[in-house]
Amino acid sequence: MKKENAYMRRVVKLTSALAAVALLVGGLTPAASANTEIKGAGASFAKGFMDECISQYNATRPAITVGQYGSVGSGSGRSQLLAGTTAFAMSDGYWSGTQVNRANDFIFIPFAGAPLTIPFNVPGVRNLNLTAKNITDIFSGKVTKWNDKSIRQNNRNAKLPDSSIVVVYRSDSSGTTQAFTQYLSQHASDWKEVGVFNTAFQPAGSIGAPQNQGVMTAVRNTQNAIGYVDYADASTGGMPMAKVQNGVGQFIAPTLQATNLFLAAQPLPGSKGYVTPRYKVSKIKGAYQLGVYTYYIMPKRPARGVIEFAEYVLRTCGPTRAAAVKYNALSGKMQTYALGQIAKATRP
Template identity: 35%
Template structure:
């Protein structure tokens, strides 16, 4: 897959750009890039290969930009040949989607219950831990089929980042990452793959970005936030996860388990990652200028496509930081 990306990138012109990475924002980026082509005449080829593969592709300079739901670590950035920059493009929610025949109202979950399901400790839907959160709901003694990602995934990072904040056992035994040593589960590639497993398997549960649950008509549960409130994911509670959070200058920050009383607790920025110095390989200044124009459009005009596709828009202060970062781009050491 990445070799194919290299071939695409090497043939890029000023009228085309290539990106690869997270499946989390793929529905949004598909719409954004179609509209951008109409507006600017520039083709943007984005391959939904997972955040891990996207981070690898930008490190190897086989794409103009990467998509990732988690920011790269300091160590990962040091492995790149030059300075990498991050800008958020949207806020998305990761939801526990499930296939439970006969249950018509959204189930309630706590972080501990979700962790225990993914640790393999809760094995059936009528387990007393789930039943206690959902009085009055008839829960069949159906085995739980745990669906999770098989590829390097930013959605996995966000989900495991949340579980590590609410479950000491999860943090100790499994931890946080794009790829994990899973205690249990059926692996699938991409958000679409996990949604497919859930949709086709009675008794399944899987973590997916909100839009994938909606597109596949999958029910998804409300999750208890840090304030004790059960919140069903939507644009507003996802956006609230960023409210009151100190956003660092490089915008690399976790939004999970927000202290905001109205926030949905499993929310995250999704990022675009690119090089500050744009002169490398066979790149031209025209190509660098096209990337700068695209990134600027994504955090300004392009934000108009977020909410209709079930992603929250960037808060004003984050949009301002993103534009400031974009304006540090250089070509041969000079800003352009």
């Protein structure tokens, strides 16, 4: 009987010990057991901003790290998020095609702004003024020569050559293209908003290149070329950028200050979280009228760290670091709106 009682006491002790270990292991949070890494991918337009904020975030929040940003283009970024291979995405355009069917499972959040620039490579020409009609005609192939009368009339001091214009466009699924074609479609009825520069919008002799960095490289390496590129890449690309005529008739160079004048006058997004800028009807003195927002997309029930990173960017990294890497930080009502969008998510 004594042996049996001793045996039972040993069994109880062993069972209690195993239960304690199970509770200890089961109670560990990911932060306590190991660093958590979240990954995101998407818009190449946002690459410079995301690289900077990820670096800053990882330096100050070592328990939750963000992996290297995948600059794959807005369309691919949205697809990866839908497939569950990333925790968040960046996009300059809204859901397209069948992706719209999943829109209610995610939250669109304005994250930063920036000028969408038009770099060009015309030998001997460093200053170029373009109207909205010039831009739509060039990118549709209606105007094919640099010395076309419609271009010369606003560039009387420029020695524009009798050379064919080479349009460089995004060959991948691109939010930058979505934003650019929004601008074009608001100024010309024969344009449609598309995610890809398809065959209807490829002038003869044009060149397709992936991502903003690819377009900038193609413009730099091709004489008489013109393209559309984010401000960060254009600023380091070594090519001049066109001045774009705004709603009050001024030709304005792309700068953060001039772009902020335009973006600050745009309406807040609606329930979708996405706003289409009023490119044609805005009349703002001194504004660069080709400003673009880039967006952070996360599930309504995101992984741990996704909300914290977004809040850090909007509250800290954007206000302190955006301008240094050629982006406009959100402020005022737009920043408040973006933080409100984050609050809709369920914290894990």
